[in-house]
Amino acid sequence: MITAQDKILHVANKLGLTSLKDMQASTGAVYDVDTDLSGQIFSNAARHQNPSITNINENQFEVNEALLVETIAFYCLSAGGDVTNFQQQYGSNAVILFDLVIGNKRVMKDTPVFAAGSPYCFANAGNKDRTIGEDVASTFIPRHQIFMEGAGILIPPQVQWYVQYTVFNIITGAVIAPIEAKQIGCYLFGTKVLLNFNTTI
Amino acid sequence: MASQPQKLAYVDGKLGAPTSGQQTTRVLFNTIEVPGTTSSLIFFRNFQGLTNGQTNLTQNKLDSMESMVIKTIYLLQLSSAGICREFGGTVQQTCSIIVGNQTVVKNLPIQFAAGESAQVFDRLHENAGVRTTQVVEGTATAQTIMPSEIRLLTDIVIPPQVAFEVRIDSNGGAYETGAVVCALAGYGKIFSAGNSF
Numbered sequence: 001m002i003t004a005q006d007k008i009l010h011v012a013n014k015l016g017l018t019s020l021k022d023m024q025a026s027t028g029a030v031y032d033v034d035t036d037l038s039g040q041i042f043s044n045a046a047r048h049q050n051p052s053i054t055n056i057n058e059n060q061f062e063v064n065e066a067l068l069v070e071t072i073a074f075y076c077l078s079a080g081g082d083v084t085n086f087q088q089q090y091g092s093n094a095v096i097l098f099d100l101v102i103g104n105k106r107v108m109k110d111t112p113v114f115a116a117g118s119p120y121c122f123a124n125a126g127n128k129d130r131t132i133g134e135d136v137a138s139t140f141i142p143r144h145q146i147f148m149e150g151a152g153i154l155i156p157p158q159v160q161w162y163v164q165y166t167v168f169n170i171i172t173g174a175v176i177a178p179i180e181a182k183q184i185g186c187y188l189f190g191t192k193v194l195l196n197f198n199t200t201i
Numbered sequence: 202m203a204s205q206p207q208k209l210a211y212v213d214g215k216l217g218a219p220t221s222g223q224q225t226t227r228v229l230f231n232t233i234e235v236p237g238t239t240s241s242l243i244f245f246r247n248f249q250g251l252t253n254g255q256t257n258l259t260q261n262k263l264d265s266m267e268s269m270v271i272k273t274i275y276l277l278q279l280s281s282a283g284i285c286r287e288f289g290g291t292v293q294q295t296c297s298i299i300v301g302n303q304t305v306v307k308n309l310p311i312q313f314a315a316g317e318s319a320q321v322f323d324r325l326h327e328n329a330g331v332r333t334t335q336v337v338e339g340t341a342t343a344q345t346i347m348p349s350e351i352r353l354l355t356d357i358v359i360p361p362q363v364a365f366e367v368r369i370d371s372n373g374g375a376y377e378t379g380a381v382v383c384a385l386a387g388y389g390k391i392f393s394a395g396n397s398f
Contacts, residue, residue: 149205
């Protein structure tokens with residue numbers, strides 16, 4: 001079984017990134033929200049407030065920094081800046097269809113994230129929401145994640161990346177236009193390489 | 202134990218299929234609209250009239266440079282109001298996956314991973330659904346049932362250019378008049394002209 005570190009070093013070697021192996025291995029996540037309702041996430045991160053909307057200054061890593069993407073998740077951001085659940089905002093019949101693009105290459109292709117809860121989440125509840133004492137059901141707050149268990153995907157240094165997405169209604173097949181008060185956000189989580197001028201670990 | 206990439210490389214090698222390409226995580230899905238009550242559902246057979254939000258394939262086979270490993274079978278039922286329901290109601294159903302002319306998953310019961318029985322096969326599920334006696338009619342944003350999901354113990358390979366389908370059999374499953382969705386998730390390879398990231 002190839003480890004995350006093995007994969008990073010393998011790709012770095014292929015790309016001629018000879019010094020990446022000397023950098024600090026870490027765990028990290030990058031996130032951003034499609035505030036323009038453009039159907040792209042991360043591509044406009046440079047214009048977004050940090051950290052309320054994003055935690056990056058631009059949609060590429062600096063020299064000798066990289067991220068091996070192992071988990072991708074989607075969420076919503078309300079007009080008031082609250083981080084909320086996609087299903088709670090768009091309903092169980094919505095689906096996000098997304099591509100992950102690195103450089104000029106599409107590395108995740110037409111991948112669905114079902115609002116009702118996605119594959120890979122083991123039908124497990126993200127959370128349960130219930131008003132105690134009231135005559136309502138316990139409701140699930142499903143997870144909207146893709147766990148890349150077979151192969152993580154490396155975002156190398158100094159290469160731009162973005163997520164292209166569209167929201168559909170599964171039942172009718174119609175596109176659901178992005179809603180200003182329910183902006184779609186995304187995070188990429190995984191093994192991170194941080195710039196370090198000294199030999200590491 | 203062989204990992205998903207190892208299994209895919211082994212089978213692709215046996216078949217003489219291309220082993221290069223971008224490694225990725227792949228989820229194929231297909232929707233059946235207005236399924237109603239029926240004893241048989243066949244996913245990945247009909248693509249006519251479906252939009253990109255209802256399927257991410259245009260035919261029931263992968264492209265010539267693509268292949269994937271199925272690790273998870275996912276089944277979702279939505280009412281016409283967009284409410285997530287128990288898949289097929291509460292009756293027992295079985296699932297079969299046919300790749301080429303070979304049945305690779307045969308009559309696997311799915312009701313244990315749905316609704317109220319909560320007797321899913323693996324230990325990773327917390328539960329599959331929850332019901333209380335206080336249930337009031339849900340809305341699309343108040344979800345009381347989770348989709349069904351079965352984690353396969355043996356990875357199943359879909360090679361390039363080989364037709365496949367998923368069959369659900371029952372003695373009259375109630376799938377309502379919204380839509381049912383089947384997704385096959387796992388590791389895959391997609392066409393890539395250059396080096397992989």
